[in-house]
Amino acid sequence: MAAGRPPPSSTALRAFATVARLGSTARAAAEVNLTQSAVSKQILALEHHLGAILFDRSPLGLRLTEAGAIYLPYAEAALEQMGRGAMRLAERAAIAQPIRLHLVAVAGERWLMERFPAFAQAHPGIDVQFTNYVSESESEEPDIEIAHGSPPWPDREAHYLFGRDVALVAAPGLLKRMGGLRRAADIQKMTLLQHFQMPTFWAEFTETHGLRGAVPAHTVRYGYYSVITRAAVAGLGVALVPRCYVAEELVSGALVNPLDLGFASATGCWLTLRPQARRRAGLDELLAWLLAEAASFDRATRTG
Structure with missing residues (x-):
């Protein structure tokens, strides 16, 4: 391979590693979701790229050459590292997405705001964005909503907080x-x-x-x-x-x-959330904290 040439594609590496494991382009094709012809072309392109024959071809199947055996662990390591990199990026993207919390003003004024610094200090990586108004043109719904009312709320998970x-x-x-x-x-x-x-x-x-x-x-x-x-x-x-x-x-x-x-009262302050919000990184920690703080607040104000 000439110096400075770009590395082979992940598709070629995946096809090579799969054929090496299965010994057949036909069986490998089903696993990598390509046609048998496409797998063969990827192998040939990789051999041309490397300037080495990777498989001995015979009626009994494909066997790694000495060059193929040398190259295989490096190809597998490259695929593993790319997979890990993609996973880390996905995790980072999930963490970077803020949790949008919509709440009635009085719940923020009389309950949440004075307590929230403790949560923020304990969980510095969880970004919570607050709002007490969502306009008609708002493109994204809040992940969590704290409002007065009474259940049920269609298609939303609901938890009682306080206020009855x-x-x-x-x-x-x-x-x-x-x-x-x-x-x-x-x-x-x-x-x-x-x-x-x-x-x-x-x-x-x-x-x-x-x-x-x-x-x-x-x-x-x-x-x-x-x-x-x-x-x-x-x-x-x-x-x-x-x-x-x-x-x-x-x-x-x-x-x-x-x-x-x-x-x-039949009504009270409730926390509701969309089922898909459960995928937000940090939401379980925030939800558990909110419910615990609300229960403590409710007990204190009832007996205080």
Whole structure:
């Protein structure tokens, strides 16, 4: 082989190594997914490339020549190294792909963001990209979605996180101005601060406390729990909010839960993921961590 000539193709090397093992171009053809004629042409091209005869040809089959026996282990090693290289590149590509996590803003604000640095430090090679909004033109769906709702979600794996424990909360000053709440029915004289995506909370509350058909004096709707919480702290009305999202305000006294009024909602915060997301490198570690952290958060806010 002349110096500087490019190395033989992997197809030629694979055909050569397979014929050497099987002793027949016909049997080798089926294994390497080529025609018998194509296998023969690959062998001849490799011999021309090397300037050496690799097989003795006889009616009984093909046997390696001395040159073929010398060259075979090098060809096999080259094929093995190319296979390993392709595998490493595939692994690298999988690791390089970020895990896309879509979540409602309040779950990030009140739960995930303050805890996530611990995961990032323990798993520096896992790239997680966060978003709380996916536009209609978004080309790729998130791998994991954390949202409020209730199962089932068609074609998605679902795991409950927290948020079913809903509490009635209000600022102490508001309750004082309104003469307090002596019974659940007194909520009808209050302004209700309602999340526009959780209209069922009022029905669930009234059903739980035997107030079916009751209506609040006034209702103001908001799009974010963070805004509802601030409005409640400011004394603009009472709110029905998952207890875990107002745990800090309840501990500080900025909000109170009069008469321990609340209910167990049919909806909660759930984690869902596409089945194909399971192929993402690092996803199993992230999923296990999220579920463990959510269970701890749920227990703490229920008893806290």
